[in-house]
Amino acid sequence: MLGGFSLLLLFLLVGEMVSTIGLVLPGNVIGMLLLTGTLALGIVRVEQVRAASNVLLDNLAFFFVPPAVGVMLYFEVIAEHWAAIAIALVIGTLAVLLAVGASAQLALRRLEARSREGSGPGGSGPRNGSEDESGERSGGSSGGPA
Amino acid sequence: MIDGTTISQPLLWVTLTLVAYAAARRLYTRVPVALLHPVVLCTAAVIAVLKLTGTEYAAYMNGGQLISFFLGPSVVALSVPLYLNLQQMRRSAPMLLLVTVFGSLVGIVSAMVPALVLGAPDSLVLALAPKSVTTPIAIGIAEAIGGEASLTATFVVLTGIIGAMLGPLFLRLLGVVHPVAVGLAMGSAAHGLGTARVLEDDRLAGAAGGLGICLCGILTAVFAPLITAGLL
Numbered sequence: 158m159l160g161g162f163s164l165l166l167l168f169l170l171v172g173e174m175v176s177t178i179g180l181v182l183p184g185n186v187i188g189m190l191l192l193t194g195t196l197a198l199g200i201v202r203v204e205q206v207r208a209a210s211n212v213l214l215d216n217l218a219f220f221f222v223p224p225a226v227g228v229m230l231y232f233e234v235i236a237e238h239w240a241a242i243a244i245a246l247v248i249g250t251l252a253v254l255l256a257v258g259a260s261a262q263l264a265l266r267r268l269e270a271r272s273r274e275g276s277g278p279g280g281s282g283p284r285n286g287s288e289d290e291s292g293e294r295s296g297g298s299s300g301g302p303a
Numbered sequence: 304m305i306d307g308t309t310i311s312q313p314l315l316w317v318t319l320t321l322v323a324y325a326a327a328r329r330l331y332t333r334v335p336v337a338l339l340h341p342v343v344l345c346t347a348a349v350i351a352v353l354k355l356t357g358t359e360y361a362a363y364m365n366g367g368q369l370i371s372f373f374l375g376p377s378v379v380a381l382s383v384p385l386y387l388n389l390q391q392m393r394r395s396a397p398m399l400l401l402v403t404v405f406g407s408l409v410g411i412v413s414a415m416v417p418a419l420v421l422g423a424p425d426s427l428v429l430a431l432a433p434k435s436v437t438t439p440i441a442i443g444i445a446e447a448i449g450g451e452a453s454l455t456a457t458f459v460v461l462t463g464i465i466g467a468m469l470g471p472l473f474l475r476l477l478g479v480v481h482p483v484a485v486g487l488a489m490g491s492a493a494h495g496l497g498t499a500r501v502l503e504d505d506r507l508a509g510a511a512g513g514l515g516i517c518l519c520g521i522l523t524a525v526f527a528p529l530i531t532a533g534l535l
Contacts (some may be wrong), residue, residue: 165376170380183443185378186524189517192382193389203383210380213373220374223367223498223529224344225460226455229353230360233452234427245349245431246458247368249414249466251490253435253475257406257515258479258488264398272394285506293305 161209164201168192311323316366325347337467340496342460346511375441378520381437388510393484399511401455401516407522410435412531426535430454432527434462437494439521447524448531461493466493467500482508490515 159297165188172188182190195201213220235242327344353363389396414431423431429450433441438459445455470489481483486508496528498512 162376165379168379168382169375173375173386182379182521182524183440183447184310185443186440186521188375189382189385190521191381192379192524193386196382196386197389203386206380207383210383212424213377213380214384216373217377218340219321219345220347220370220377221456221460222320222324222342222349223364223371224374224438224442224453224456225342226349226353226363226367227360227451228346228457229350231451231454231457234424235457236420238427239421241418242334242427242458244412245418245423246461246465247469248417249410249434250462251421252424252471253406253492254408254466254470254473254488256342256409257402257491258474258484259477260405261399261402261410261487262479262481262484263506264402265395265483267396268398 158208161206212302255257313366313369319370320349328381337464339518342372363496375517378439381517383511392512403491403518404448404522407519407526411527415534432531433523434458435492436520436523437516444524444527448528466497470497481512487515493521
């Protein structure tokens with residue numbers, strides 16, 4: 158698991174370094190994207206970082222208590238503008254639920270309907286053909302040197 | 304009485320935070336009400352102790368920064384669920400990406416505009432912009448666009464609570480029932496707190512929520528600086 162932590166910190170470090178060059182993304186997000194890319198390319202295996210990742214993500218809520226405590230510095234601002242804050246938070250949350258929920262459901266239903274139409278018996282034909290082809294080709298090349 | 308101004312040892316504040324959090328979590332398992340989320344109770348308890356002992360926030364952060372340090376690697380750790388969820392939903396991933404692009408744009412604008420209209424100062428409006436995103440990313444965004452990270456952290460927690468309380472009912476009223484759509488919406492609007500709420504009933508919704516958290520986090524980090532520069 159220490160190896161996993163080292164990898165996470167290493168990617169964070171690289172992300173922070175890249176973000177100082179002037180990218181708008183925070184360094185931690187760059188680190189996340191880089192690690193996702195290396196996982197997809199198979200350079201890093203999921204098993205190498207899964208345990209360390211789970212420990213951090215299981216306790217994520219605890220890590221943001223100290224920044225949240227900092228709200229004590231802004232009690233006066235919040236008291237003055239509490240109605241604007243409350244309305245902005247409720248409208249902002251419901252708007253995202255509506256935008257994502259409705260459009261995702263619409264798109265998913267379309268996608269599922271299309272894949273139901275498209276999944277006929279003909280789909281496997283071309284793939285078999287290409288496998289035969291490659292089989293012949295490899296057979297031919299192995300025969301060459303002999 | 305403890306004189307908080309002389310005691311600034313990190314050990315004291317790390318211990319206080321950890322004990323308060325453990326106690327808050329025990330209470331939450333018995334009384335699972337969104338408003339009593341461990342983060343809310345623990346934060347309130349720590350603030351109460353700091354006020355009673357006359358401790359400055361900066362002194363508390365001598366210890367607090369040892370805890371919040373782990374937010375950075377936690378964001379990197381999100382790549383594991385992101386990678387696994389993308390694999391699980393490979394066929395619909397491009398479409399879900401489009402949906403979250405739309406969702407993160409709505410997320411930034413829909414909080415900033417009401418606050419602007421109601422006359423909130425720019426510092427508050429900036430802190431509201433990344434409110435739908437998981438805290439560690441939101442804090443990074445707030446710092447990048449010149450908002451107060453502590454205000455953002457508070458708004459993120461409140462957004463999560465609002466989403467967890469109202470989200471499932473609101474989505475049902477809208478007729479959104481597809482588990483992937485429900486999960487993606489909860490993760491996009493109310494990050495981990497919203498996702499945890501739907502994960503209880505449906506694993507697929509939970510996976511979609513994880514995808515929503517990651518994608519919206521990344522996309523909001525891209526769009527927030529551009530939109531805030533345009534609106535303010």
